[in-house]
Amino acid sequence: MKSVLPVLTIVAAILFVWVLAVIPMNMHLTADQAQRDGLVVSPETPAERQDHSGLGLSLRNPSLLGLTFVQERPRLPSPHQVAVEMWDTIVMKKITSKRSLVYHGWVTLSATLLGFAIGTGLGILLAVGIVYNRAMDMSVMPWAIASQTIPILALAPMIIVMLGAIGIQGLLPKAIISAYLSFFPVVVGMVKGLRSPDGMQLDLLRTYHASPAQGFWKLRLPASVPYLFASLKIGISASLVGAIVAELPTGARAGFGARMLVGDQYGQPLVTWAALFAAAITAAALVGLFSLLERLTLRRMGMVRA
Amino acid sequence: MTWVAIIGALAIWAVGWFINTRLANGPKSDARLVGLLVPIIFGLTLLLMWEWLVRMLEVNAVILPPPSAIGVRFVSELPRLWADFEQTIIKGAMTGYLFGAVAAFAVAILADRSDFLTRGILPVGGFMAALPIVGTAPIFVKWLGSGWESKAAVVGVMVFFPILVNTVAGLRDTTAMQRDLMRTYGAGYWPSLFKLRLPAAMPFIFNGLKIATTLALIGAIVAEFFGSPTVGMGFRISTSVGQLALDMVWAEIVVAAIAGSTLYGLMAWIEGRVTFWHPSQRK
């Protein structure tokens, strides 16, 4: 809890810089709009205004400063505009509405969770295989590690199209991309965890003449739990990004990624920003949830490190 | 025909698996050559199965081209692939990487002077690093145009947080004893920073730099899905998908894979030289 004040300070500093930046960023279009509304703007023509920077214009038109915060299509929305848009589309809209962020959030989240579950499940199985089968270890592990250096996300559009061609559409292709993105971090992390017990621990089990299965359940699996949680946290945020990106290429109509694209294409930046923040909050909530699960599990296992 | 295809594929798998099992459990299994050979054989087995199944099952090459077709496309489109590589990787990803890394170092060293700031930055930075920053791509395209500059900006923001968090964590990682030693020499902040804390932080810093290479690539490519001039890997992938020219998409993926592993490998090599003293580097 010692960190609360520093964190709040940093967040406050970021908000402060954001609010300040709104003014020069929006000044050009504010001036244009003000001129159309008949207000006095200096300089008077758009052509002349082009020669000035946003900052320069702001200094010359102090009366317009307040207006930069309420533009309908701002270059940089102010924090309160984003908050209002989010409130509007999360709380004020019915969940069944096509504009509700809760609906879109669920579309993305469902793909994320499904993909994450598949990726994690398969990842754990493969990790066990790698640890107990040397041929699998030497064949697959180098690829698992190498795959972390490859931008797998670039495959997303193609996978959507391929699956679409054989009739799989909607939730499943997105889930498969999410699964793929969480798969390798889980494999690598789980292998590390299953291999973490040191020589001394393994020797002890040998003196008990324990079978490999007993060694697995009694030693390796419990020892791997901290590593598993670390990978789960990486995996869930990767899955979410995967689901969002999967919505982009085929012009999906639902989901966070789709909203970001729609906002962009239809010139409604507030929609894009609201979707972005909602996605960020979702990511934070998911990672936070797993952190909480981690703490509870490790505490019950007596593995809590202060 | 389907039966022949499946049995053939299983046969290829069996041969590959057999060879690898013999190698992995054989007497020379610890040799470096074997360590390289086994995954290569595994990869080749998969490629052969792919080629076999696609041809035998007469899969529509538009949807899933065989590896041979991809190879042909790769070679024939080299100039265009190179232009895309230049635009996305060199201009977009690497510029963004450089700016993001330098900015992260600067902030880390500034924050290092204050324990208060450090305690605030670590949680906030870690939080930001987990966010889908790729989603800021359309916003940057709006601000900076659809050229490589907007992609570099996305990459810069994406790599900033992991490098910042790792550097800050690394600078904190000295033991009380090492800091006391510096105090007994009457060493001030800057000598202490350069002689003790920065060298000790290198393993952490490189961890962040390696993670950042992958993020940079992803950021540059995916940002191009949101808008790009008529060149660039992300652009090529999304338009080729639209034209159902999937062999071109695969060719671009191959370029991305080569670029990704090379950059990561380069960073890992530099890491090995700089942090030669760390237990993880001394096998």
Place this chain on the structure above:
Amino acid sequence: MSQQTIINAQGLNLTFQTNDGPVHALKDVNLEINKGDFVSFIGPSGCGKTTFLRCMAGLETPTGGEITVNGMTPDEARRARAYGYVFQAAGLYPWRTIGGNIKLPLEIMGFSKAEQAERVGRVLELVDLAGFEKRFPWQLSGGMQQRASIARALAFDADILLMDEPFGALDEIVRDHLNEQLLKLWARTEKTIGFVTHSIPEAVYLSTKIVVMSPRPGRITDVIESPLPKDRPLDIRDSAEFIEIAHRVRDGLRAGHDDV
């Protein structure tokens, strides 16, 4: 042999505030250390011996009383580079060679490159590590690393050497050898040495003065001036005189223990 007092502690008190309440690490400590003394501090955990060493080094600030080093406050003495400190672990930087590690204080203190090279060669000789300049710490054994750590503390010619259980992690044979070497070093360089230890034979073997301390609160229970000659072979440890002094130390320790 001048009887010049270079470290003087009067009524030294140090209380730590911890989560479990205040801890009296040092209470009313009075001690004079003369130039050329080899002073051992011995006592159980928590008796304040390391804390006192750190006070001398200016690494801790007393909450009461006074301590001067070379007539200055410990902080000023530290900035004047009056002493070298050897920790329990060698604490060598793994990214520097042995030579590089010894150069560390010299670089910070601004010695010229030529001077640095000369000093490195000289102190490595003193601790019998000549020729190991280009090796890395992890290529050396624990005993050799600790010797390198001592060499590092000697490199800038501080008159005072403060050592906090430097040989504690080493096996007995290496320890004996290092004890011998330390005495020879002391004879050659005529430094004043403050030495914290857990081991009674080590304390008696090495010192001209033994300070016995006990915990809760940390205080001095006995100060023994050793009658043993300066020139001591290892087998002096079997002599009657040695055993007598060791008994006296043990009594002092037990007395402190019984008070608790």
